[in-house]
Amino acid sequence: MKSIGFLGLGIMGKAMAVNLIKAGFNVTVWNRNPAKTDELVALGAAHGSTPKAVAEQCDLTFAMVSDPEAALAICQGKEGVAAGIGEGRGYIDMSTVDDTTSQAIARAITQAGGRFLEAPVSGTKKPAEDGTLIILAAGDESLYQDALPAFEVMGKMSPYLGEVGQGANMKLVVNMMMGGMLSIFSEGLSLGLKAGLTGDQILDVVGAGAMANPMFAGKGAMLLNENYTTSFPLKHMQKDMRLAVALGDKLDQPMPTAAIANEAFKQALKAGFGDEDIAAIYKTVK
Known part of the structure; x- marks a missing residue:
């Protein structure tokens, strides 16, 4: 060995x-x-x-x-x-x-x-x-x-x-999509709660449909419990989003959604949530 x-x-x-x-x-x-x-x-x-x-x-x-x-x-x-x-x-x-x-x-x-x-x-x-x-x-x-x-x-x-370079590129593609999904998920959950829906109702409906995925199930429970125990530090996700947007610039690939999600993570970083879990982006939305 x-x-x-x-x-x-x-x-x-x-x-x-x-x-x-x-x-x-x-x-x-x-x-x-x-x-x-x-x-x-x-x-x-x-x-x-x-x-x-x-x-x-x-x-x-x-x-x-x-x-x-x-x-x-x-x-x-x-x-x-x-x-x-x-x-x-x-x-x-x-x-x-x-x-x-x-x-x-x-x-x-x-x-x-x-x-x-x-x-x-x-x-x-x-x-x-x-x-x-x-x-x-x-x-x-x-x-x-x-x-x-x-x-x-x-x-x-x-x-x-x-x-x-191809391993690095694949990782940035995957994390860019994850960051964008988490950003819109946080906004959707916040919107639903303010409209009078319960968190469990939202998660049950999302989990039963085409958007069901392990990240929404896991992070959804964290958001509702205001639990930001770190498994993936937010500062590292922002770094990955930044690198993905830069790769888009280098390849002349428009990425408006990724750029906006990156700004959301930058806002969370500026608010002092960098060492908390990526789920802490929810704090800047709600």
Whole structure:
């Protein structure tokens, strides 16, 4: 069994690394705040001192960090992944970034002699804990094959999408649609309540028709209970919406609905709800 490094132990990364450890993989973990590695070390992981050190000693190194800046930071520099990768070892970045950032990381890794795969995920805290994420892989196909046993522990589906950039693009398309749906869902629920309908009535009718989906069912209950416990931080959704709108600009694709939803998330971010769940967009609507 290949040795695995895991960089980034936030809400998602911690759950994913725990599943790898419990599945019996030899896992070395690193986090910018070293205290976050303690629980995983107690479960059997080793502690890596730097991203470079982890990449030097592991066959495959996974990363799950918050944004393009963080993804570049752990790859670059004298203690970054690219400085330690070499010798055909693999680096799989599961962070949500834009295609340009992913391609820059790919160049750094391949120039250092390593193999690169981008593999952003569709899913939030619960799917990460349950190992039911959808993993959107693109890049070196031999590395994809090597990573499949780990992907099968972390996710329920892991399609290979081709060249580096296509995984990032797929993730932005999916999250852009999710953000737009949540924005209009919040407005609809608010409108219905102000018109005198009950929340349960609205959710029952939506759930029985063509719009029924797991997100409306899960987030609907959260909104009615004013429960914004974080499974996907709102600030990260706004980042994804921003990147999707920028991709539309680059490809000359009009996206008026996505642009308006992005403004709604920006308003929620400005109101101080960035660290709460994406459901907190409802607070700026109601």
